[in-house]
Amino acid sequence: MVLKGTCAGTYCDGAWSTNPPINFLLEESALKKKISQLWIVKIWPMIRAELPKTHLQRKDRKGELWQNSLVEHEVGEIERVNRWLKDGTIAGGGKYRHITIRRMPMTLNLEPGAGFVNSESFIREMMAYGYSSARALYQPVRRDVRAAA
Numbered sequence: 787m788v789l790k791g792t793c794a795g796t797y798c799d800g801a802w803s804t805n806p807p808i809n810f811l812l813e814e815s816a817l818k819k820k821i822s823q824l825w826i827v828k829i830w831p832m833i834r835a836e837l838p839k840t841h842l843q844r845k846d847r848k849g850e851l852w853q854n855s856l857v858e859h860e861v862g863e864i865e866r867v868n869r870w871l872k873d874g875t876i877a878g879g880g881k882y883r884h885i886t887i888r889r890m891p892m893t894l895n896l897e898p899g900a901g902f903v904n905s906e907s908f909i910r911e912m913m914a915y916g917y918s919s920a921r922a923l924y925q926p927v928r929r930d931v932r933a934a935a
Contacts, residue, residue: 808824808857808861808864809860809864811824811864811885812863812864812867812882812885821885822883822884822885822886823885823886823887823888824861824864824885824886824887824888825888825889825890825923826857826861826887826888826889826890827890827916828854828889828890829853829892830849830850830851830853830854830892831850831891831893831894831895831896832854832891834847834895835895838898842898843898846898846899847898850898861887864885864887865887867882867885868884868885868887871884872884888922888923888925889922890916890920890922890923891919891922893919894915
């Protein structure tokens, strides 16, 4: 919530800060909780079937790409540490450990702004999609034995 200034009393979405706050998973205190996997459920698609044609469609697409870039930036830090662990740049078993990243992409071609719809029918539709798509999160993990240390 914004406490001062012309926007006092209003709420900002997480995009004003580190959203989602994934990098803390790399911290030693978080790793003591044995975090080994990060599941990412996409809301906004990385790719759209059609180019946006109107000003409003372009504005919505810009927001989708912005939100995705925030997630990818945060995930990139974990992927970088995973690479360092794998190639021996840093030793496993110390402050850092491998975190498996699993993704459930949004493959539906939703209308721009659909992520903010809260009607019961839309929520049920999205829940059904989630149940059918979540199998991607349960696939066996194959990784280098050195990275598991």
